[in-house]
Amino acid sequence: MVSAAEMLSITAFLEGAHAQAFPSFGSERMGAPVVAFCRIDDKEIRLREPVMTPDVLIVQDPTLLHQVDLFNGLDTRGYLLINTSKSYLDLGLGDYVDRFPPHHICTVAATKWAMEYVGRPLPNAALLGAFAGLTYRVKLESVQTAIRQKFPGKLGDDNAKAAARAYDSIRTN
Amino acid sequence: MLKQIEGSHAIAETIALCRPEVICAYPITPQTHIVERLSELTRTGDIGNCQYINVESEFAALSVAIGASAAGARAYTATSSQGLLFMTEAVYNAAGLGLPIVMTIGNRAIGAPINIWNDHSDSMALRDAGWIQFYAETNQEAVDLHIQAFRLAERLSVPVMVCVDGFILTHAYERIEVPEPEPVDAYLPAFEPVQVLDPDDPVTIGAMVGPEAFTEVRYLAHHKHLQAIDVIPELSTEFADVFGRQAGGLIRPYRTEDAETVVIGLGSVMGTIKETVDEMRDDGVSIGAVTIVSFRPFPMLALRVALENAKRVIVVEKCFADGLGGIVVGSVRMALRGFSTPIYTVIAGLGGRPITQASLRQTFGDAVADKINDPHFLDLDWAVIDRELARGQDKRRSGPIAENILREMGLVGGKPV
Numbered sequence: 001m002v003s004a005a006e007m008l009s010i011t012a013f014l015e016g017a018h019a020q021a022f023p024s025f026g027s028e029r030m031g032a033p034v035v036a037f038c039r040i041d042d043k044e045i046r047l048r049e050p051v052m053t054p055d056v057l058i059v060q061d062p063t064l065l066h067q068v069d070l071f072n073g074l075d076t077r078g079y080l081l082i083n084t085s086k087s088y089l090d091l092g093l094g095d096y097v098d099r100f101p102p103h104h105i106c107t108v109a110a111t112k113w114a115m116e117y118v119g120r121p122l123p124n125a126a127l128l129g130a131f132a133g134l135t136y137r138v139k140l141e142s143v144q145t146a147i148r149q150k151f152p153g154k155l156g157d158d159n160a161k162a163a164a165r166a167y168d169s170i171r172t173n
Numbered sequence: 174m175l176k177q178i179e180g181s182h183a184i185a186e187t188i189a190l191c192r193p194e195v196i197c198a199y200p201i202t203p204q205t206h207i208v209e210r211l212s213e214l215t216r217t218g219d220i221g222n223c224q225y226i227n228v229e230s231e232f233a234a235l236s237v238a239i240g241a242s243a244a245g246a247r248a249y250t251a252t253s254s255q256g257l258l259f260m261t262e263a264v265y266n267a268a269g270l271g272l273p274i275v276m277t278i279g280n281r282a283i284g285a286p287i288n289i290w291n292d293h294s295d296s297m298a299l300r301d302a303g304w305i306q307f308y309a310e311t312n313q314e315a316v317d318l319h320i321q322a323f324r325l326a327e328r329l330s331v332p333v334m335v336c337v338d339g340f341i342l343t344h345a346y347e348r349i350e351v352p353e354p355e356p357v358d359a360y361l362p363a364f365e366p367v368q369v370l371d372p373d374d375p376v377t378i379g380a381m382v383g384p385e386a387f388t389e390v391r392y393l394a395h396h397k398h399l400q401a402i403d404v405i406p407e408l409s410t411e412f413a414d415v416f417g418r419q420a421g422g423l424i425r426p427y428r429t430e431d432a433e434t435v436v437i438g439l440g441s442v443m444g445t446i447k448e449t450v451d452e453m454r455d456d457g458v459s460i461g462a463v464t465i466v467s468f469r470p471f472p473m474l475a476l477r478v479a480l481e482n483a484k485r486v487i488v489v490e491k492c493f494a495d496g497l498g499g500i501v502v503g504s505v506r507m508a509l510r511g512f513s514t515p516i517y518t519v520i521a522g523l524g525g526r527p528i529t530q531a532s533l534r535q536t537f538g539d540a541v542a543d544k545i546n547d548p549h550f551l552d553l554d555w556a557v558i559d560r561e562l563a564r565g566q567d568k569r570r571s572g573p574i575a576e577n578i579l580r581e582m583g584l585v586g587g588k589p590v
Contacts, residue, residue: 006179009346013177021346046444048341049529 003150004060004124005036008131010146011138012040020045033061033068040137054078056135058127060110062091076100079135083110083123106134108166117162118155129163133170140167175350180312180342183349184277185210187316189220190357191275191323193249194364195241197226197234203254203289205279205343211249231256235263235276242272243378245369247323249274253339254281257295261302268303268394270379271368273326273333275319276304280440280491281339282524286575290525291339292491293440297500303394305333305401306469307421308439312337312347317420318466320352321408323361328404330367331397336468338441340525352416360415398470405467423472425464426479428454432461434541435480437505438489439465442521442528446489449533458541465501476508485515487540489533491522498548515543521551557581 002023009021017040024035037051056079059070065082074080076099084107088097097105108130110123118125128143143163148156176183185207188196196215198208215225224241228234231252238248252260257278267274278296282288293308300306307322309315315337322333337343368378382390402423409421427447429435436446443464453460463479465472480486486509488502499518506516517540522528532552539545557578565571579585 006346010177013348018348019177019346022341023344045347047448047530048441048445049527052529 002036005038007146008038011142014142018045080105082107085109113162113165118158125159126162126166129166133167180345181206182210183316183351186351187319189214194246195224195248197228197237197250199231199234203256207251231260235260238274239267242274243370245366247364251277253279254295264302267332271330273330275322276334278334278336279339279343288524291341292523294492296336297492308336310443312342312349314420321421327364329397341441356415401470423467423475427462429461433459433484435483436462436487449530471504473508487517489519493520517545518548520548
């Protein structure tokens with residue numbers, strides 16, 4: 001999750017924006033829920049508080065949905081992106097997602113695409129591709145450049161493919 | 174080169190450009206990625222003639238830096254929190270011997286209770302150990318201050334700490350201009366020691382000094398800090414000439430020209446404070462801010478001039494002295510002696526608690542109305558305090574406070590004692 005936020009900040013940087021990515025300063029133990037933040041702006045970002053009212057919420061691990069208050073602070077004018085192959089109904093989110101405009105929410109099988117293209121359950125790249133597809137805030141090409149910067153060689157290429165697959169899955173929805 | 178890069182890595186790459194000859198580090202928590210990256214850069218030959226020495230403790234890290242510096246090498250190390258405390262004796266020695274070591278502090282809290290997150294308790298504990306102390310407001314400034322730190326350290330033969338907020342800056346990915354080698358070389362000449370252990374010209378460094386001369390040796394350390402008051406702005410100006418951007422200096426005022434209320438602080442919280450100042454200015458509140466870049470030496474005169482027209486002063490600090498209140502505020506009061514300006518202390522961000530714009534806005538508003546306690550603990554949960562105080566009243570064996578509170582909050586299992 002932390003490197004997803006970092007890669008998103010690199011993506012925004014590549015497009016000339018200012019971006020600030022930082023991990024949550026939560027519990028430092030294996031298996032603890034992890035939160036990472038990214039701010040994107042056209043000017044210098046001076047604010048250092050955690051993001052408490054996100055414009056976009058990306059849920060990497062849907063098993064947390066009913067364990068932690070994930071949606072606190074997410075306005076229904078915001079965007080919600082969940083890594084899952086299940087339906088909102090199966091996730092128990094049927095009523096909740098009805099509050100959002102349809103083009104502000106989406107599920108993406110990011111872990112599945114990661115297994116298919118990268119061979120490992122690392123959904124970050126696919127989630128960022130989906131982020132680009134959902135929000136139009138950054139371009140897929142910039143996401144792919146950022147991924148290749150972070151992971152040079154074949155690993156970067158494979159992750160870039162996973163990102164493209166996730167992007168397409170949203171744009172063709 | 175402009176990069177989107179982690180603060181720690183940008184600092185490491187900049188240290189490499191400063192051509193240290195010895196880097197010593199104890200690479201476990203509470204360490205940052207700085208020394209990890211520096212070990213890679215040493216291995217790949219990117220630092221040139223540099224020895225990376227993995228030591229067995231923080232005490233050893235600074236002791237090796239002291240030896241290296243005394244032998245004429247440009248020496249660097251980094252630590253924070255308990256690591257800094259563990260090297261305390263060597264911290265005093267480096268300053269007492271006048272050795273120009275540069276050390277990054279990735280500021281973190283000090284236990285107990287155990288806590289790995291950001292505040293300023295660590296470097297503030299050693300504020301009077303004889304080192305120059307800079308506090309970086311942004312990662313860009315962290316990078317730039319390190320270059321100035323080596324220059325200042327070697328010019329005056331005094332060690333310099335560059336304090337960088339742990340996690341908030343060290344772990345943040347941001348847009349940072351990482352300098353090119355040429356301007357760094359132009360700004361920072363080779364280390365020319367004022368004292369060196371040289372077998373061809375032997376001297377002793379570290380003599381025992383009795384009552385007949387101890388005060389004089391100590392006074393000369395004080396004198397160096399007084400010189401630094403003049404040299405720091407000079408080096409900052411020269412830096413701007415070479416690199417084309419402002420960094421360092423003693424203090425940095427923000428919208429203070431006509432400000433009735435002036436907020437003072439150090440480190441990364443100044444970004445959030447400036448946002449709050451802008452928001453309040455938009456609402457017609459006469460408020461400004463001053464960043465203290467150099468905490469030691471303390472910019473007594475510069476601060477006095479910056480604050481002379483203020484009707485009230487608020488000092489925001491990430492540390493405090495039990496039973497007394499703020500630490501930074503004590504120095505601010507000295508700068509304002511003779512003035513009757515009310516000074517309020519806001520203790521904030523302890524152990525990594527987020528300092529939010531909303532809470533600052535509320536607190537500054539209360540201070541502007543002169544309705545605030547001094548010291549004020551930002552976002553303190555009084556219900557938790559009262560409950561725990563009551564427990565202590567109820568029975569003698571009320572148990573460990575930290576564990577009781579965690580249980581009350583449901584953060585760990587079991588019932589409070």
